[in-house]
Amino acid sequence: MPPIDTPHLHPRNPGTPLDLAWFDKIAVNTPAATARAATLATRRSVKKEWQAAWLVNAIQCIDLTTLAGDDTEARVARLCAKARRPLADHILEGLGLDAVKTGAVCVYPTMVGAAVRALDGSGIPVASVATGFPAGLMPLNLRLAEILYAVEQGAAEIDIVINRAHVLQGDWAALYDEIAAMREACGDAHIKAILATGELGSLRNVYKASMVAMQAGADFIKTSTGKETVNATLPVSLTMVRALRDYGARTGYKIGFKPAGGLKTAKDAIAWQVLMKEELGRDWLRSDLFRIGASSLLGDIERQLEHYVTGRYASGSRHALA
Numbered sequence: 001m002p003p004i005d006t007p008h009l010h011p012r013n014p015g016t017p018l019d020l021a022w023f024d025k026i027a028v029n030t031p032a033a034t035a036r037a038a039t040l041a042t043r044r045s046v047k048k049e050w051q052a053a054w055l056v057n058a059i060q061c062i063d064l065t066t067l068a069g070d071d072t073e074a075r076v077a078r079l080c081a082k083a084r085r086p087l088a089d090h091i092l093e094g095l096g097l098d099a100v101k102t103g104a105v106c107v108y109p110t111m112v113g114a115a116v117r118a119l120d121g122s123g124i125p126v127a128s129v130a131t132g133f134p135a136g137l138m139p140l141n142l143r144l145a146e147i148l149y150a151v152e153q154g155a156a157e158i159d160i161v162i163n164r165a166h167v168l169q170g171d172w173a174a175l176y177d178e179i180a181a182m183r184e185a186c187g188d189a190h191i192k193a194i195l196a197t198g199e200l201g202s203l204r205n206v207y208k209a210s211m212v213a214m215q216a217g218a219d220f221i222k223t224s225t226g227k228e229t230v231n232a233t234l235p236v237s238l239t240m241v242r243a244l245r246d247y248g249a250r251t252g253y254k255i256g257f258k259p260a261g262g263l264k265t266a267k268d269a270i271a272w273q274v275l276m277k278e279e280l281g282r283d284w285l286r287s288d289l290f291r292i293g294a295s296s297l298l299g300d301i302e303r304q305l306e307h308y309v310t311g312r313y314a315s316g317s318r319h320a321l322a
């Protein structure tokens, strides 16, 4: 199997002053974005012998997630065990790999402590959603306090949600100020800005919100909470990575991208990696710049890798978790 790139660090995005001129004239051609996205999903460019490497890479970029009302510390501990050892030993052996782990584990704030304990010594960071996830409709002081709590519990990454009303009303200064305050509250923890794109009304708004989040200092921009009616789609992702590319061209900073919500199949994992590679280059196939937020993707990837190694599929129940 081809070698897998080792993640390496790049300078954090410090943000810029709010500058509407970077996005206020933007026009997004929706039919063109949709057509381009459709080619990504059917691309034959990933040859069969490389598919296993792409799937292992996807595992290393997964934010293995549980964000359910009935989460318990025991469920989080089981998820963390899966994050440490996402593939069964015989699959690892068959692939000729020593160890593979997920990019992070993503949980609600009150589950951060349990996740940190369960991941001790693994090097896997804990990401916490915060700021009134998923709707974000709480006073700003409470949203900032939630970030401080999650950081204090040991979260290394904070997935904030934006206030969709600021986007829908075109109040870019309010959006910028809130995200900048959230970045400050995060301190050394990395901030992923969830745009909840399914609720932003248009791809133009998606581009604008992406740019404002990056100007306010976001380390990552993320599509969705997983709770919107429409979550991660390829046209939305294409719009976001074009904004990310434009921000990089203007500032020199590399921003991460996280599609999340509804990604369930190995095919999805390949399609989004093709998007990253074609639009941004190989650096965006590493976990410091690319994550996939998913609660149920790992099972199908494991199934496909088992097939690659053994030539047959195990029964679905063998890969039930995540």
Ligand SMILES: O=C[C@H](O)COP(=O)(O)O
Pocket (backbone or CB within 6 Å): 065, 067, 106, 224, 225, 226, 227, 260, 261, 262, 263, 293, 294, 295, 296, 297
């Ligand atoms: O941030 C991650 C999402 O909540 C995951 O969504 P999902 O449950 O549809 O995979």
